Amino acid sequence: MSLANNLSTSMISSSSSAFLAPTSFNASRTRSVSVPLKSLNIVKCVATPQEQQIAYKTKVSRNANIAKLQAGYLFPEVARRRAAHLLKYPNAQVISLGIGDTTEPIPDVITSAMAKRSHALSTLEGYSGYGAEQGEKAVRAALASTFYGNLGIEEEDIFVSDGAKCDISRLQVVFGSNVTMAVQDPSYPAYVDSSVIMGQTGQFQKDVEKYANIEYMRCTPENGFFPDLSTVARTDIIFFCSPNNPTGAAATREQLTRLVQFAKDNGSIIVYDSAYALYMSDENPRSIFEIPGAKEVAIETASFSKYAGFTGVRLGWTVVPKQLLFSDGFPVAKDFNRIVCTCFNGASNISQAGGLACLSPEGLEAMQEVIGFYKENTKIIVETFNSLGFKVYGGQNAPYVWVHFPGRNSWDVFSEILEKTHIVTTPGSGFGPGGEGFIRVSAFGHRENVLEACRRFKQLYN
Amino acid sequence: MSLANNLSTSMISSSSSAFLAPTSFNASRTRSVSVPLKSLNIVKCVATPQEQQIAYKTKVSRNANIAKLQAGYLFPEVARRRAAHLLKYPNAQVISLGIGDTTEPIPDVITSAMAKRSHALSTLEGYSGYGAEQGEKAVRAALASTFYGNLGIEEEDIFVSDGAKCDISRLQVVFGSNVTMAVQDPSYPAYVDSSVIMGQTGQFQKDVEKYANIEYMRCTPENGFFPDLSTVARTDIIFFCSPNNPTGAAATREQLTRLVQFAKDNGSIIVYDSAYALYMSDENPRSIFEIPGAKEVAIETASFSKYAGFTGVRLGWTVVPKQLLFSDGFPVAKDFNRIVCTCFNGASNISQAGGLACLSPEGLEAMQEVIGFYKENTKIIVETFNSLGFKVYGGQNAPYVWVHFPGRNSWDVFSEILEKTHIVTTPGSGFGPGGEGFIRVSAFGHRENVLEACRRFKQLYN
Numbered sequence: 001m002s003l004a005n006n007l008s009t010s011m012i013s014s015s016s017s018a019f020l021a022p023t024s025f026n027a028s029r030t031r032s033v034s035v036p037l038k039s040l041n042i043v044k045c046v047a048t049p050q051e052q053q054i055a056y057k058t059k060v061s062r063n064a065n066i067a068k069l070q071a072g073y074l075f076p077e078v079a080r081r082r083a084a085h086l087l088k089y090p091n092a093q094v095i096s097l098g099i100g101d102t103t104e105p106i107p108d109v110i111t112s113a114m115a116k117r118s119h120a121l122s123t124l125e126g127y128s129g130y131g132a133e134q135g136e137k138a139v140r141a142a143l144a145s146t147f148y149g150n151l152g153i154e155e156e157d158i159f160v161s162d163g164a165k166c167d168i169s170r171l172q173v174v175f176g177s178n179v180t181m182a183v184q185d186p187s188y189p190a191y192v193d194s195s196v197i198m199g200q201t202g203q204f205q206k207d208v209e210k211y212a213n214i215e216y217m218r219c220t221p222e223n224g225f226f227p228d229l230s231t232v233a234r235t236d237i238i239f240f241c242s243p244n245n246p247t248g249a250a251a252t253r254e255q256l257t258r259l260v261q262f263a264k265d266n267g268s269i270i271v272y273d274s275a276y277a278l279y280m281s282d283e284n285p286r287s288i289f290e291i292p293g294a295k296e297v298a299i300e301t302a303s304f305s306k307y308a309g310f311t312g313v314r315l316g317w318t319v320v321p322k323q324l325l326f327s328d329g330f331p332v333a334k335d336f337n338r339i340v341c342t343c344f345n346g347a348s349n350i351s352q353a354g355g356l357a358c359l360s361p362e363g364l365e366a367m368q369e370v371i372g373f374y375k376e377n378t379k380i381i382v383e384t385f386n387s388l389g390f391k392v393y394g395g396q397n398a399p400y401v402w403v404h405f406p407g408r409n410s411w412d413v414f415s416e417i418l419e420k421t422h423i424v425t426t427p428g429s430g431f432g433p434g435g436e437g438f439i440r441v442s443a444f445g446h447r448e449n450v451l452e453a454c455r456r457f458k459q460l461y462n
Numbered sequence: 463m464s465l466a467n468n469l470s471t472s473m474i475s476s477s478s479s480a481f482l483a484p485t486s487f488n489a490s491r492t493r494s495v496s497v498p499l500k501s502l503n504i505v506k507c508v509a510t511p512q513e514q515q516i517a518y519k520t521k522v523s524r525n526a527n528i529a530k531l532q533a534g535y536l537f538p539e540v541a542r543r544r545a546a547h548l549l550k551y552p553n554a555q556v557i558s559l560g561i562g563d564t565t566e567p568i569p570d571v572i573t574s575a576m577a578k579r580s581h582a583l584s585t586l587e588g589y590s591g592y593g594a595e596q597g598e599k600a601v602r603a604a605l606a607s608t609f610y611g612n613l614g615i616e617e618e619d620i621f622v623s624d625g626a627k628c629d630i631s632r633l634q635v636v637f638g639s640n641v642t643m644a645v646q647d648p649s650y651p652a653y654v655d656s657s658v659i660m661g662q663t664g665q666f667q668k669d670v671e672k673y674a675n676i677e678y679m680r681c682t683p684e685n686g687f688f689p690d691l692s693t694v695a696r697t698d699i700i701f702f703c704s705p706n707n708p709t710g711a712a713a714t715r716e717q718l719t720r721l722v723q724f725a726k727d728n729g730s731i732i733v734y735d736s737a738y739a740l741y742m743s744d745e746n747p748r749s750i751f752e753i754p755g756a757k758e759v760a761i762e763t764a765s766f767s768k769y770a771g772f773t774g775v776r777l778g779w780t781v782v783p784k785q786l787l788f789s790d791g792f793p794v795a796k797d798f799n800r801i802v803c804t805c806f807n808g809a810s811n812i813s814q815a816g817g818l819a820c821l822s823p824e825g826l827e828a829m830q831e832v833i834g835f836y837k838e839n840t841k842i843i844v845e846t847f848n849s850l851g852f853k854v855y856g857g858q859n860a861p862y863v864w865v866h867f868p869g870r871n872s873w874d875v876f877s878e879i880l881e882k883t884h885i886v887t888t889p890g891s892g893f894g895p896g897g898e899g900f901i902r903v904s905a906f907g908h909r910e911n912v913l914e915a916c917r918r919f920k921q922l923y924n
Binding site: 055056059062073075107123133166168266268269313335338342345 | 537581592637775786791812
């Protein structure tokens with residue numbers, strides 16, 4: 001689209017086509033309403049009328065890798081459409097089961113610890129300035145003993161952060177532009193997008209809806225959502241999320257053993273995203289480091305977001321075992337440490353106080369209650385779609401339900417559901433071409449909203 | 463150094479030479495003590511004896527750009543030497559005037575707001591999950607009106623973050639590897655290091671102590687710490703910090719007007735670091751956007767760290783005006799927004815509640831008191847070194863005092879001061895070759911410590 005067009009209007013529809021609209025989105029574009037952007041408080045950076053003409057351009061070339069990105073980051077795009085829908089139906093009772101955003105209050109034992117730390121910062125004894133970039137010693141120690149007690153992961157292998165998503169980007173900065181990578185297809189979009197941004201990929205190929213130079217490991221109902229590794233090309237990096245976002249599938253011990261062996265045979269590094277590990281009902285591994293030999297081929301990233309409702313508080317961690325080495329024998333952890341020290345300044349000390357409280361006996365119990373609540377939601381959603389005759393996946397080990405709409409375009413289904421039930425979901429194709437024909441329904445929501453959503457699903461699809 | 467050597471010991475001295483020792487450091491290396499690393503809790507990722515032998519190496523190549531980095535990030539290195547000193551002199555009353563770390567409690571009006579927000583997160587009404595990646599609307603609005611009220615910077619031009627250092631790296635990700643960059647020499651090391659990491663530079667050239675393909679703009683007492691722009695080569699990006707870290711110099715309106723014109727003539731983008739703006743005593747601009755036309759060539763990054771003692775709380779912001787365009791006319795803000803949405807998930811909501819309190823009338827007054835306190839410290843330090851006959855720069859508009867030791871090696875002076883007075887400073891050469899022969903003394907410290915430090919300086923240098 002031309003620049004003139006890009007700057008000529010402050011309407012959502014224009015902003016959307018400028019940098020937010022996914023190429024696969026057709027159905028609802030015609031429905032999008034034109035409203036002044038400022039009132040939405042979601043999309044910014046749009047010229048006001050008096051600034052339409054370009055006064056000056058620098059001579060700095062736009063980063064060609066970022067220009068490769070086809071669409072806005074998925075979840076802001078979903079939020080944008082939710083906002084547009086609300087403008088169209090101002091009185092609609094919109095229910096959000098889209099972005100996996102927690103809704104339940106944080107247990108008091110955890111917020112009290114954060115409030116206490118906040119107050120302490122106003123005292124001479126309780127004040128602290130810069131903390132270690134890698135996180136407070138007590139938090140690292142508690143993470144090590146709580147989650148990796150008998151797995152040989154030590155305090156100094158753990159880097160506390162402001163969240164797994166942020167760590168994924170920091171890991172990509174460590175890897176640089178000259179690595180190749182594989183992702184599950186479908187998968188959490190931050191893996192692919194950060195890879196594109198770092199210049200690891202080629203251009204987006206519209207015919208297959210994939211970026212060149214990324215190995216998409218198809219995960220389907222047919223293969224039990226575990227890729228057929230015999231058909232997967234060797235890559236330097238393998239992103240693997242289990243329990244999976246968006247499919248909800250959890251890899252078994254046997255599958256993960258094969259994955260680790262595959263990485264070992266190929267000399268690859270697995271970036272294992274275990275952000276939903278505590279949602280596991282089955283006896284599958286909660287950590288990749290339960291698999292013998294994984295410390296030599298794997299990094300694990302995790303988060304308090306979905307356990308303690310910390311999506312807004314921001315706290316996660318990444319494990320980079322000292323045994324993980326680049327081809328020249330240099331420890332990956334040393335380079336990750338260098339990036340953490342140079343590009344980051346540690347997670348908020350107040351958030352870390354919250355994390356420490358999460359890992360106390362009372363905190364762990366409180367987190368389990370939160371998780372249990374969302375698992376109950378998941379069950380309700382699964383039963384609803386089952387009763388409607390849909391094939392439903394996930395839900396057992398993850399707070400996501402992966403609903404099959406065979407042969408249908410995901411964004412069309414997304415729009416249909418939003419238009420007719422005022423429920424926000426996430427279109428499967430937003431997670432990769434392998435998600436086409438699916439909708440992800442998040443189980444994060446107040447109980448009455450989940451029940452009401454299920455009533456509406458039944459009305460629509462009965 | 464060989465890998466075997468690298469992994470063969472768990473001593474500080476080894477770790478230091480592996481990835482922490484700056485090339486310019488000679489004097490104190492011979493003094494460094496060998497102690498088990500774990501007890502220090504600063505440097506990690508060192509093999510324990512039973513893991514010395516390499517069991518397995520992946521086939522993933524180490525990122526060549528990260529391998530270019532010559533030394534550990536400056537401040538962890540200073541912290542490491544402080545820790546080593548404490549091991550040598552366990553009873554020493556070490557005073558830290560090194561890293562610019564705040565020491566005074568956060569005003570109660572601010573911590574109370576954070577505690578209140580923490581508690582609210584445990585209630586149904588007060589809970590919030592993911593916030594906008596760009597920051598809460600109220601915080602952005604308050605920043606716009608407080609700092610940019612009549613400068614034409616609007617709420618949507620402002621991106622709230624977990625700190626200026628983190629934003630510098632995100633900006634580098636936006637720019638990518640194909641830009642050229644200039645920095646003041648000396649300067650805050652994150653600019654150069656993040657540039658190296660992104661692949662914008664060549665190798666480190668030991669003879670001149672500079673990376674190839676970076677334009678070092680020399681700032682000396684002779685040029686009033688403002689570069690002679692007639693000798694500066696055109697680059698895509700110009701990092702400029704005023705009031706400056708480490709020299710404490712603040713650019714005048716006339717100088718900044720020349721800088722903006724220089725950028726405009728060259729089509730460059732200025733990344734203006736104004737993290738110390740509120741320390742200004744003189745009538746110099748507090749924001750680059752006070753200069754007409756700056757919105758077309760400049761980004762500004764800033765922070766609550768040094769105003770409200772938020773070094774551990776983590777909150778900053780970056781202004782990317784919608785008028786700033788790449789050479790193809792694409793708005794830089796759109797790409798920054800994309801990176802913020804993809805690689806970040808917003809600053810902690812509790813920290814943002816603190817930021818909002820900072821910007822209330824009471825908060826602004828309380829911040830001014832904190833700043834006034836540190837400015838008084840600065841005055842004490844300046845007077846001390848003046849009385850000892852040193853040439854002293856900075857201090858008037860910044861919390862840093864830049865002390866000249868003509869002809870001497872900075873790390874030698876650093877070690878001399880640490881060894882003889884137990885005071886931690888920062889060696890000027892850590893900020894670039896232009897800092898050689900200087901020591902940066904930070905004014906962040908309790909009053910009694912600053913006074914005691916000044917007594918010791920007087921003993922040493924009288």
